[in-house]
Amino acid sequence: MKRALITGITGQDGLYLGELLTQKGYEVFGLVRGQNNPKLELVHALLPQATLVFGDLTDLSSLIRALGVAQPTEVYNLGAVSFVAYSWENAALTTDVTAKGALNMLEAIRLYEGANAGSVRFYQASSSEMFGKAQEVPQREATLLWPRSPYGVAKAFAHHMTINYRESYGMHASSGVLFNHESPRRGPEFVTRKVSQAVARIALGKQQTLTLGNLDASRDWGFAGDYVEAMWLMMQQDVADDYVISTDETHNLRSLLDVAFARIGIDDWSGYVKQDAKFMRPAEVDLLVGDSSKARAALGWAPRVGFTELVNMMVDTDLTLQADQA
Ligand code: NDP
Numbered sequence: 001m002k003r004a005l006i007t008g009i010t011g012q013d014g015l016y017l018g019e020l021l022t023q024k025g026y027e028v029f030g031l032v033r034g035q036n037n038p039k040l041e042l043v044h045a046l047l048p049q050a051t052l053v054f055g056d057l058t059d060l061s062s063l064i065r066a067l068g069v070a071q072p073t074e075v076y077n078l079g080a081v082s083f084v085a086y087s088w089e090n091a092a093l094t095t096d097v098t099a100k101g102a103l104n105m106l107e108a109i110r111l112y113e114g115a116n117a118g119s120v121r122f123y124q125a126s127s128s129e130m131f132g133k134a135q136e137v138p139q140r141e142a143t144l145l146w147p148r149s150p151y152g153v154a155k156a157f158a159h160h161m162t163i164n165y166r167e168s169y170g171m172h173a174s175s176g177v178l179f180n181h182e183s184p185r186r187g188p189e190f191v192t193r194k195v196s197q198a199v200a201r202i203a204l205g206k207q208q209t210l211t212l213g214n215l216d217a218s219r220d221w222g223f224a225g226d227y228v229e230a231m232w233l234m235m236q237q238d239v240a241d242d243y244v245i246s247t248d249e250t251h252n253l254r255s256l257l258d259v260a261f262a263r264i265g266i267d268d269w270s271g272y273v274k275q276d277a278k279f280m281r282p283a284e285v286d287l288l289v290g291d292s293s294k295a296r297a298a299l300g301w302a303p304r305v306g307f308t309e310l311v312n313m314m315v316d317t318d319l320t321l322q323a324d325q326a
């Protein structure tokens with residue numbers, strides 16, 4: 001039986017990946033931080049067979065211990081401070097968790113593997129935020145990294161460190177450069193979920209308006225359920241490598257609003273949406289769109305859920321959730 005250790009199992013991707021690996025017959029272990037993590041109940045409900053190990057990416061000894069408990073064949077490093085806007089206000093913490101945390105996990109695996117380099121396959125959750133001030137459109141594996149946020153810088157460090165451990169120690173370490181992926185499980189701080197929640201509340205008469213930042217931001221938005229399959233596929237390759245994962249389509253925030261409001265029968269959303277400078281970022285990543293042709297050819301991966309279907313799925317789920325709440 002294959003055994004997988006997932007850091008960040010309480011997050012959006014950790015939950016989908018845990019479900020996928022359980023369906024594939026894996027024994028799943030999840031690293032959970034904090035002595036009383038509020039998301040534990042959710043993990044127990046969705047992943048009843050998973051074994052949870054307490055630890056923190058900033059604590060190397062806890063990672064060594066987690067490897068000893070899980071004895072994994074695959075490690076998926078999804079844990080991070082992942083909210084870009086927050087990373088300016090917490091740059092050192094972001095560096096400790098998102099950058100140095102990845103190094104800690106690589107180092108823990110190197111020590112755990114000993115003479116058996118490559119016996120544990122490692123996945124690093126890299127990000128399109130590393131492309132930042134995009135040096136070419138669309139962005140592919142070879143595009144120069146130019147991160148524009150402390151989060152992007154931290155992810156670039158972790159990405160290069162993953163490649164470095166592969167090249168220096170022969171580790172089976174892959175980096176998935178994933179573009180934005182969303183779902184009804186997305187944290188409410190991210191813009192897609194902020195919109196789907198607000199639109200649902202407006203439909204139910206619970207909220208009047210929605211306040212956003214830069215409406216011209218464009219993203220390549222896919223469905224998280226599709227993207228965890230790409231992570232798994234990378235880990236099944238004999239040779240570790242790096243892959244861009246994206247839909248290869250870009251949409252701006254205005255078209256996200258068009259689709260979300262249309263779902264509740266509103267064609268002109270201008271009276272419902274306000275802008276506030278507090279949601280603008282010190283440096284913006286204006287246009288991100290991926291070129292995932294390498295992954296499509298080498299892994300046989302392709303996204304299944306399109307943009308409109310994704311937004312509708314999120315609005316529909318929030319309509320149900322909001323209707324259930326008093
Ligand atoms: P989430 O924000 O939903 O989840 C982040 C996870 O990291 C949570 O489980 C959180 O646990 C955990 N975590 C935070 N700090 C620590 C720490 N010190 N030690 C251990 N775990 C910690 O992110 P997603 O699921 O959306 O993303 C998964 C990964 O993929 C992240 O690394 C993200 O940066 C990256 N990524 C995401 C993309 C996306 O569009 N979703 C695109 C590209 C990359 P806790 O419950 O304790 O808070």
Ligand code: GDR
Binds near residue numbers: 083213218281
């Ligand atoms: P992002 O996602 O920064 O791309 O990072 P987010 O949804 O936060 O922002 C997307 C774009 O929307 C603009 N925007 C707003 N964003 C938020 N959160 N709130 C607002 O009110 C708002 N108004 C406009 C932003 O300026 C931005 O341009 C996500 C995270 O999951 C990262 O961890 C991951 O690495 C990248 O995606 C790929």
